[in-house]
Amino acid sequence: MSAVTPTPVPTASTRALADAATIVRWCDALAAVSEDDGRTTRVYLSPEHARVNAVVAEWMHDAGLRTWQDAAGNLHGIVDGATPDAPVLLLGSHLDTVVDAGRYDGVVGVLMAIRTAARLTAAGPLPVALQVTAFSDEEGTRFGKALLGSSAVAGVWDEAWWDLEDGDGTTLRQAFTDFGLDPERVGEAALAPERLVGYLEAHIEQGPHLEQAGQALGVVTSIASARRFTVEAVGEARHAGGTPYERRHDALLAAAEAALAVERICRAEQHVGTVGTMSVEPGAVNVVPGLARFSVDLRGEFDEGRDRVWEAITAAFDEIATRRGVTVSPTEVHRAPAVFCAPRLMDAIRAGIASTGEAAPAELFSRAGHDAMSLGLVTDVAMLFLRNPDGISHHPDEFVSEDDVALGLDALAVAVERIADDVVADGREVPA
Known part of the structure; x- marks a missing residue:
């Protein structure tokens, strides 16, 4: 009888395991930044929005990123590339929540991006600049319009949105002013598409498919x-x-x-x-x-x-x-509209997952919306999903394990390295 070769079990690096423990601890800390006692609620242009931006900016700074808040209230951190005209690879997700939220939706993707940028640039700059963006209003909880923060970054702000009102009758325009932002300068949040090489977003799966497949990570094919x-x-x-x-x-x-x-x-x-x-x-x-x-x-x-x-x-x-x-x-x-992930970026994420020991990475269609939908209007996008037991999200019971976060960190790092290598191979130059 011939011996059966055991299927390798995906394993994370020591560095990723340590970073994952930090990320889970950070998720716990951010869950306490809430307008409600006993539950997590954090909406756009609120005092809690300002507090969470300040906290995460400190973590970005400690990781070696140069930080700023843009004209729409989004938080950014960047590690410059090897040359002044290096193209920019965006990494990120969002920090706002629904009412009575879990602690991982959006947040874990921002924090994974920070640790990935720190890990990959510790020995020196990459051929691409790594820009981590913490979007400010993916959920649309306060004003009823989702993706406000990422729409500003994509340069597709609609002037009609200024008249949107929250439950207290405060308009979006007034909320901007109260937060210390100038509504007339919101256009300055837009990034130059010609400088972008793509956008990667890590996110918990908001469904049970990875758990059913027995896999920790998945490649997103498109967004609903x-x-x-x-x-x-x-x-x-x-x-x-x-x-x-x-x-x-x-x-x-x-x-x-x-x-x-x-x-x-x-x-x-x-x-x-x-x-x-x-x-x-x-x-x-x-x-x-x-x-x-x-x-x-x-x-x-x-x-x-x-x-x-x-x-x-x-x-x-x-x-x-x-x-x-x-x-x-x-x-x-x-x-x-539906957003389809770019094959070259999907290949990079697929290679990242394979590097953890998963021979046949799962591919999933995302029925939930994400900031990648806005970024898809101006650059190629791709997403990495992390297993979420029972698939529950927008609820305090949502969960992702430290071990799965660690695997996701290793996969994301390999994906970024693959994209950087492709930039070098293509000899891409960015217009001045």
Whole structure:
């Protein structure tokens, strides 16, 4: 009988294990920077945003990075390349959170980028400058518009956003001023695309696929195409006791039926649709609801499929509205095209994962949005996913192990080295 060769178990370097322990400790420290006692909530242009930028800037400085905060409140740190005109490789993720968040979403990617930059430049500069960016508003928790920070860096700021309001009625423009930023200078946050060689983002997987595959790390192939809507169902408020069913125009029941239609259609079409909020007016126990407002978050792998599914959803809304004698009116509040990761950068991440001992790295489509979506408008992007047990995210129970962070650090370091080597091989020159 021939001997069976055992499958090698991925192992991390001693340096990566030490850095991973530091990163997990830092994640714990940042989780305490919150506007809420007992849970982590950190939103754009808040005092907590300022505090976390200050803390992370110190860690960047200690790692040898030169730091600054840009005109949109994003934090940057850079280690210059071997020449003044060296192209820039961006590494990063985000520091803001949802309400009652976990401690790893976004944050672990920023901290991994810092330790990777320190590790790779300890013996001297690389052929590329390494710029670590901690984006300030990936989640969109405060103003309802995601990717504000990375949109500014990508140079795609929309002037209409200045009128966005938070729950207290503060406009985005006023929040900029209160934070000490000048709204008229937001354009200065934009990076010059011609200087960029690409963007890499490490992030916990927000799903269970790596755990199911028994792998610590994965290569992201693309990021979901997304649309978001607020929807109003308008009926007629009438006395609950005195109005027969045949005379009711119940906005809440129409909205509830519409929410079920979103689930039914998306399950059948293998898309992701979520009704995450709903409110009712007048909100009295003895009044038939006359108004219901709800949200729809729709995601798919391709723009065409996403739009086709939305057409089916709106057709269902129209049928429900007609049958119940109400109006159902959606308003689009967010649209993001699918972003496909660059093959050359995916190859670099794949090589990085293989260097840890994983012979066949998993490839995943990201159903969650990321700052890489904005950066994809101006440069090539790729992402490294880390295993997240049970796939839970946007929740205090989200988790990534020290061992998996260490493997991710080794993989990210090899990926960066591979990209730097490619720059040398290509003889790339950056315009002055």
